[in-house]
Structures are given as C-alpha cells and as structure tokens.
Amino acid sequence: MFDTSELVINMGPQHPSTHGVLRVVLRLDGEKVVDAEVVIGYLHRGIEKLSENRNWTQIILLTDRMDYVAAATSNVGYCETVEKLMQIEVPRRAKYVRTVLCELQRIASHCLWVGTHAMDIGAMTVFLYAFRERELILDLFEEFCGARLTYNSMRIGGLPQDIPPGWDKKVLAFCDIMDGKLDEYETLLTHNRIWLERTKGIGVIKGPEATALGLCGPALRGSGVARDVRKDEPYAAYDEMEFDVPVGMVGDTYDRYLVRMEEFRQSLRIIRQATAGIPEGPIVGKVPRLIKPVAGETYHAIESPKGELGYFIVSDGKSTNPYRFRVRPPSFCNLQALPRLVRGHLIADVVALIGSIDIVLGEVDR
C-alpha cells in the first residue's frame, strides 16, 4: 500500500538557499534525509594556478575573489604569509589598522550570515536589518580604499595608504550604532519560538568529532572547542587586544548562532581598543622594490570570519612568482561536514544547516 522506496532529489546549483552555486543531492525517506552528497566546483576559477603565474603583488587582488564577503581578511592573510616568508617587519600602525579592518570585515560577514540564515529559515526582517548595518561598514571601507566589495586593501609590508582623517572617529561612531542594532537582531531571534524550534537540536556535532572532521571557526567553537587562531597563534595586533572566545555547549545550530552573535560583540570590543590605540608612525615596513623571497616554504593561518584561513606558499627563489600557492579555505573544510550534519533531519533543516556553517562558494571552489 505504501511505497517505502527512497527518493533522490537534486537541490541547486541554482537555488536561493544554497548561497551561490552549491549543489546537494539528497536521498530522502519521506521527508527525512537519509544521505546527502555535496557537489561543488561550479565556481572553480583556478585561483591557485593563476597565482602561480602572477607576481607576488598581483596575487593580492586574486585573494579578494575567494571569500568575497570578507575580502580584507583574505588580503591580510596573504600579505602576512609573504611577510613571514620574507621576514619583513610590519610597523605597529599598520598592524593596528589591519586589526580594525579584519574585525569590521568580520562584522560585515556575520551581518550577511545572520540575514541570509534567518531568511532561509523564514524570518525576513532580520535580513533587511542586517543589510542596513552592513552598508555602514561598506561605506567605511569605501572611504578607506575606494571599493565596496573587492577591496585590494593591503600591501606586502603594510597598508596601501594611511587611514583618511577622521576615519577612526567614524569607526567608533559605528560601534556605538552597532551595539543597539545587535540587541534588535537578538530581540527578533534569540527567544523567538519559531527560531528555537527550527535551530535547537538541529545538526548536533560534538567537539571531538568536529575536530576530526576539520570544522573550523564558529562552527567548531559552537561544538565547545575553544580554537581561535587570533588567540592561539596571534597575528596582526591581536596579542595586544583583550577579548574572549565564545564557545557553545550543545553543538547544534542554535549554539552556532549564539557563538556568532557573541562574536559580533567581541569584534566591537576589539575594534574599540584597536581604533583608540592606533599608534603614530609609518604604514609600510622596509620592503624591497622587487618582491622575490628567497627559496623556502611556509604556512601561515589567520582567523577569517568563516574559520582558519591558511596560506601555504613555496618560493623557489628564482622567479618573481610563487612556485606553489595553496589556500586552506575554511568554507571548503566546513562544507565537508554537511552530509554528516543533515543525516536524519528533515528536508527543511538542510537549508538551516547550510546557513549555519556559513559558506561562501567563491572560497569553496576558488
């Protein structure tokens, strides 16, 4: 009487809830997901291969195109790796400005995340609210470097230009605005009954399993692992900043939400300290005119809004381009856990879980 066979359906690559061109093949038993297969590569542009055929400065703007909602973080990560390879001392002023930019970028990226994640689940208002504040950050970036999405905002050894006069005051004013707006988001979501029903107990993953699966960033911290590159292996000026690393307890979608909401506040705390403490001085260190690191290899990681963003770069010392350029994309490693997270949940939870691990397909596919 009843047909109990499994149904295979295809979701994406053109689907509004997949945040780009992600394709998921779902095997369903009724409304339950039995298994999922993630198909990626639709946005593959060969950034690693391209970078191996560009000179060291030209690569900065290619890194913009990976995580395009947090381009400044990718820039900082790349420049710091080359600085480590060439042993360039970066002036403190540049380090502080980098910290401010990275944290502004984290807020912008989390704004986009909270908006789209809530919209996937059905809360339209948060999307409009969050994009309103993201706009303010884009304005600050526009004033700093002239661009609103792909910033190319870093140079090897320091900054492309000094911060505009009065910019730091605008950043502080933004922090004050943002404080109140965060409460607005939380009023809409944190104790909202529908939100709780849709996120609590969905996609539970415990700390040891999350670590073994290579989850990173807020997705790993939501499972209770206090792993934050900013604390563990400080870069830029994070060793001089005071901030806490929020961790979840259950490891479900709701915990990952709470962790990111607290990260908003911690980012504001860092921005306030860093902006108030920007020291006077030069903005670029001693950089040779021709950037050509001696032969050697290094790996350097930073904490992007999505997680551990690492660069592994090999220089052969003979040419003006890297011999090997490898990016450790946090979204790629997080997306790998999606089939594990959706197994056993309802089909409607798939979009909640895709939103919960916060992926950007530009970075997954490179």
Added chain:
Amino acid sequence: MADAPEHAPKAAVATGPVEPPPPVDAAIPAFITSLQNGVSGSVAQLSLYLGDWTVIVPASHLIEAATYLRDSADCAFDYLSDLTATDWPPRVAEGRFDVIYMLYSTEHRHRVRLKVKIAEDQPLASVTGVWPAANWLEREVFDMFGVNFSGHPDRRRILMPEDWQGYPQRKDYPLEGPGELLMENPLDWLKLRQAREESDIE
C-alpha cells in the same frame, strides 16, 4: 597529457624545495623526539624554517606515524589543518610529488608539517582513517595532481568536471587549452575532438 601543445609552459627549473636542517643548537620539540622513539624509521629528515618544523616521513611509514601523532599524549595532533601537494617534475629519483600534511593540536597548540615524497605512479595510503577531514582534501589533491590515494572511500574529482583530462596543478600542464588550437588550426582541433569522442564511446 599525451598531446601537450607547443605552448606548454617551460619545464620548471627548480629541482626541489629548500628544506634547511635545524641548527645544531636548536631544541627539538618533544613531539618529534616522541615520534622518533615511538615509530622507528618514521623521521627520514628534519627541517626548521621560519619557526615551522617539517618532518619528512617515508611513504611506507605514513599511516603508522600519523596514527602515533594523533594518539600519543605528548603529540595529540587531533586536527588536520590542511593537506596539499607540490609538484617538482625534474625530481625523478625521489618521486616528483611532495604530499604535505599540516597538523595542529588543539590541546597543546603546536603545529608540525609532515611531508611525503612519492612518484607519479606510486600509490599513497590515505589518511582518511586517521583524520576524516582528509576526505575532501585528498580528493582535491587527486583532482589537481593525480596523486593516487589508496584506500580512499570516495576517490573522484572534486572541483574539475568528472570527464576532465589531465591534472591542472601539475607544472607541466599547458596554460592554454584547445581554444588556441581551435583558432589557429580548426581541422586539427576537430580531428582531436572526434578521436576523443570515439574513445569515450568505446
């Protein structure tokens, strides 16, 4: 890439990565001495550059060394940060590929890099059994370099289309594809395409 066009990039001049040995007075971290004692023959060579320790492991000892690094108390490398490869085509005797494992310990907060040298046709044991995170990362290395991971649960291309020919991240991979051949000599290109289609049908 049997039919590499004439505009293939020049052969890479570099013959291998620079792996400076640690200075004589450098303090060897506890996890390396522990690995040396725990799995004999697992440390073929040691290198220290810019504060990063690299351990070169013979391919035959990889799984044993990886399991030891994950499980022993003073190593506790429970997190596989990254897995990638580099291609050094002129290096024939040792094998052209370096497969590199970036390990991190969430408990001790230390890092180490493992490196395995293998030849083009030589299979390498998959570490998916040790760190499940290696699944997609090994698929990407297979996709981009053609490194053959034995024992991988799902060895398919991941970023490139399934029917793609060749391995794009190899240094001898042509930088320009048949597009140029099509413009210069459409008949040759047509023949090439027909031959490919026929071989696909067979």
